[in-house]
Amino acid sequence: xxxxxxxxxxxxxxxxxxxxxxxxxxxxxxxxxxxxxxxxxxxxxxxxxxxxxxxxxxxxxxxxxxxxxxxxxxxxxxxxxxxxxxxxxxxxxxxxxxxxxxxxxxxxxxxxxxxxxxxxxxxxxxxxxxxxxxxxxxxxxxxxxxxxxxxxxxxxxxxxxxxxxxxxxxxxxxxxxxxxxxxxxxxxxxxxxxxxxxxxxxxxxxxxxxxxxxxxxxxxxxxxxxxxxxxxxxxxxxxxxxxxxxxxxxxxxxxxx
Numbered sequence: 562x563x564x565x566x567x568x569x570x571x572x573x574x575x576x577x578x579x580x581x582x583x584x585x586x587x588x589x590x591x592x593x594x595x596x597x598x599x600x601x602x603x604x605x606x607x608x609x610x611x612x613x614x615x616x617x618x619x620x621x622x623x624x625x626x627x628x629x630x631x632x633x634x635x636x637x638x639x640x641x642x643x644x645x646x647x648x649x650x651x652x653x654x655x656x657x658x659x660x661x662x663x664x665x666x667x668x669x670x671x672x673x674x675x676x677x678x679x680x681x682x683x684x685x686x687x688x689x690x691x692x693x694x695x696x697x698x699x700x701x702x703x704x705x706x707x708x709x710x711x712x713x714x715x716x717x718x719x720x721x722x723x724x725x726x727x728x729x730x731x732x733x734x735x736x737x738x739x740x741x742x743x744x745x746x747x748x749x750x751x752x753x754x755x756x757x758x759x760x761x762x763x764x765x766x767x768x769x770x771x772x773x774x775x776x777x778x779x780x781x782x783x784x785x786x787x788x789x790x791x792x793x794x795x796x797x798x799x800x801x802x803x804x805x806x807x808x809x810x811x812x813x814x815x816x817x818x
Contacts, residue, residue, distance in 0.1 A: 584654060591776040595769035596648075602758055603641040608751045610784070612645060614792065615726065615749065617785025619653060619682050620778050625724035629792050631704045631748045633691070634730045635800070640753040642730030643687045644767065649728060650685060651771055652778055657683035662691050662729055665699050673699065675713040677723050684725040692733035697744060703727070704747040734800050750797045 600609050615632045618624040634642040650657050658681040664670040677684070691700075702709050708722045729735075735748065758766065770777075 584652075586775040586778070588779040588782065589775045590779055591773070593770075593773040593776040593780065595766040596773050596777050598762075599641070599644070599758070599766050599770070602756050603645070603753050604751065605754060608753070610788075611749045611751045611792070613781045613784045614788060615728070616649060616652060616778070616781035617783070619649075619726050620782045621785055623785075623789075624682065624726040625706070629747055629749050629795070630706075630726045631744065632726070632728045633735050633748060633750045633800070634728070634753070635734055635750055636732070636753040637755060638732055639757065640755055641757075642753065646685050646687055646728055646730055647767075648770060648777070649683060652774055653683045657681050657685060658725070660684040660686055660727065662686055662689035662700075662731075665703070666691060666697065672712055672714060674709060674711050677703070677709075677725060678711050678713060678721070680721060680723055681725055684727050686729045689729040689731050690733055691729070691731065691735035701744060704744065745796060748797050748800070749792060749795065750800045752799070 600612075604612065611632065612634075615624075615629075618627050618629070624630055634645060636642060658676065658679060660676050661673070664673040667673070699709070703723050703725070704727065706722060706724055708720050710718050710720050712718045735744070735750070757763075
């Protein structure tokens with residue numbers, strides 16, 4: 562933080578057309594009634610905490626090294642997943658990119674990694690699908706901040722270390738195929754309540770939220786600084802129960818055995 566402007570140390574996008582990008586808000590302790598009304602409707606406190614922790618990690622600049630850098634917003638259509646992602650994009654305007662989870666998980670997609678060539682702070686997909694992972698090797702390497710080979714059309718392959726924080730909204734659970742997979746150590750799953758706002762309330766709130774970005778960013782940064790280690794041992798048990806048949810069977814039969 563310099564002159565109250567938000568600066569991301571060592572995380573400037575590599576492309577020159579983004580080099581001078583600056584956020585158009587300042588951190589402050591102001592009120593955020595629209596944001597609070599939205600989040601208290603869409604998410605329970607423990608689920609909202611995961612989202613705000615993730616935002617705080619990115620704003621602090623520590624998302625490039627944190628052990629949790631994959632946030633999956635899993636719920637039914639129309640439950641506010643894209644609304645939350647839109648807020649993240651607004652908070653990190655100029656520092657985010659778009660990724661395609663399905664192509665990353667497909668062995669045949671040879672140019673899938675080209676979307677990470679700029680290594681932005683945030684990578685999002687509003688409606689993704691990780692329910693049928695063919696090969697989780699690339700995804701594991703991305704969320705583990707490993708150096709990876711980038712293959713772009715009409716260019717020679719080159720390697721970079723990816724530091725992006727991935728956020729995906731989905732109607733289907735992310736399939737965890739391997740109990741030793743790095744995804745288990747990296748994934749946070751946040752599930753909406755299913756409650757919805759009226760059209761009038763939603764329109765009013767979404768129009769007001771951009772004016773609250775400074776207060777939202779400060780809230781999330783403070784929460785992250787106070788709870789850095791909260792998710793060190795987190796395991797997405799609910800997601801595992803949905804997608805791992807063996808785990809689901811053992812859990813359901815645990816009392817009997």
